[in-house]
Structure formats: structure tokens, C-alpha cells
Amino acid sequence: MEKALFEYLLRLGDDSLILGHRLSEWCGHGPILEEDIALTNLSLDLIGQATSFLDYAGKVEGKGRSEDDLAFLRFDKDYRNLLLVERPNGDFGVTIMRQFLFDAYRKPLFERLVHSSDETIAAIAAKSLKETKYHLKHSSEWVIRLGDGTEESHERIQEALNDLWKYAAEIFYEDEVDATLKEAGVLPNMETLRADWEEIVYSVLKEATLETPDNNWKQEGGRKGLHTEHLGYILAELQYMQRAYPNMEW
């Protein structure tokens, strides 16, 4: 049970950590000043969530690892994030589409996790839900603007959707970790999670005049620690300081 809980907390924490890092790469590169700040705000929200989840993961594990140890001193195969969140930023459309597909999952997920029998998870979910509602609003509106915008913006965000679609299926990956936690009541009923995600995604894509890709090829592995080549580069940058100067603080 503790092992499953630790594993699940890594999934939650690593999703937030890696996507938060990806968004931080936009700092100083946003298409306009206001959006530059908006993207880094999202990044800070996500890194805050990662801190909470990884801190709790360290306590559950009971080996004395702090959230910083977990964030900065694991190897790539120990990360449990979705492949979706480690995808490169690409153009603004790619970043927004990646964010949207993720937010559309995170909001209904947190809405369920606030009912978790685990009080710490419920509390972190309640705090994160407020942030995530705004993230989803922000990314949905941009998907609609770009999709229903100019010819070029429509084409680019459609391309982003076509490319990212194969990574979306992993969102609903489940294994014995989920089964164990469901039995313990830590995970509430997730049956309608996918339906909620689809409802959000399809209604926004429709308003954005975007076509849902018809390929159903699934690319997954992140939940099991099998990542794309991109995670290594993220970790190289993320971990550099702690690897080069162990235990440094500033």
C-alpha cells in the first residue's frame, strides 16, 4: 500500500514538475510580455504542486528523502510523468495544446482527489484545483483563439493537436498501483474521468473549429519510467546544479 501510494505521488508530482520546468523555458521568450508572465505563473503553480506532492512522497517512502532529493537526484527511469508533459515546447500553439490536453485531465482529476480518504492528498488537491481551474480556462481560451483565428494560427495548432494526440491516451493509463489505491479509498471512483476529459476536449476543439485526429496510435511509457529522449535533456538542465555542487543552497 505504501509502495503504491509512493508511486502514485510520483506520478502526480512528476507531471507537475516536468511540465512546470517546460513552461519555465518560456521565461523571457513569450510571444508578448503579458503571456510570458502568464506562462511562468502557470509554471510556478505547477512547481508548487510538485513540491507538495514530492514532499509527501518522501514522507510516505520513509527513507528520509526530501522533495528536493526526489526532484533533483533521481535518474530518468525513476520519473513517472506522462510523456505528454516532456514534449518540447515547439511554437506557442504546441505549448498551449499540450497544456490544454493536460489541464482538461488535471481539473476533473483534482475534483475527484479532493474526496480522497488520504487527507494530505485531498488537501493538496483542493489547493491545486483552484490553480488548475484557471490553467484550463487560460489554455482553453487560447486553443479557441488560435484554432478559430487566422489561417496560419489554425493550421499550426491543428498540427500541434495531430502531433500530441498520440500522447494523450497515456493520461488514462492504469495498473496495479491504481487498483491498490482504489481499494484503499485513496483514489475515488475514476470511471467517468475519461468521459469528463473527452467532454471538455471535444467541446473546446469544436468551438476552435479543430478536427479531432482520427489516428488512435498510443504512445506511452512514462508512467513506467520509459521516457522519450527529451526527458534526459530536461533533467540535465534541471539537475545540473545539484549534481555539480551537491547540497548547494541559495
Next chain:
Amino acid sequence: MSKKEWPLWEVFIRSKQGLSHKHVGSLRAADEQMAIENARDVYTRRSEGISIWVVASANVFASDPNEADSLYEPANSKVYRHPTFYDVPDGIEHM
């Protein structure tokens, strides 16, 4: 690509303690909804407020600084408009 800039918006924020919205700055956004969100991201990051107004800068009609003399100078010589000529009775505090 279009080089046209988005319209400018004036941002007003009401702080937790404040009774009125105060002008805090301006920003660019494609429409009022985006202006509100940008204002939220740019101007309320440090808990500055709990309510935002945005007004298209184009809708603000301002007084002409060149007319300042005729608009504001005349009031300077009318000190009797300030309630400073009353004798405050003894025992009245906080005046």
C-alpha cells in the same frame, strides 16, 4: 503575419482593504476577456487585489494638459472652499 498591435487597456484593481478600484497601469490584449486574464497575471501576482476592471484606453477621454491653467488654476485662489475657517470647540478630538 500581421504586425498590427492589440488594443491597449487600462487596468483598475481594487485591493482587499480598498473601497475603490485604482488605476494600476495598462496592457495589450485582443479583447476584454483576455485583458482581464492578462491583468490577473500581470498585476495581481503579489495578492494586490480581489477585483479587476479593464477599460479600453480608446474609451478614455482625458482633459487636455494644455488647458490645465484654465481648468485648475482658478480653484487655487478660492481657499474659502476648504472648511478650514471654522473654530473647533475645545474637547473635540480627531479633527
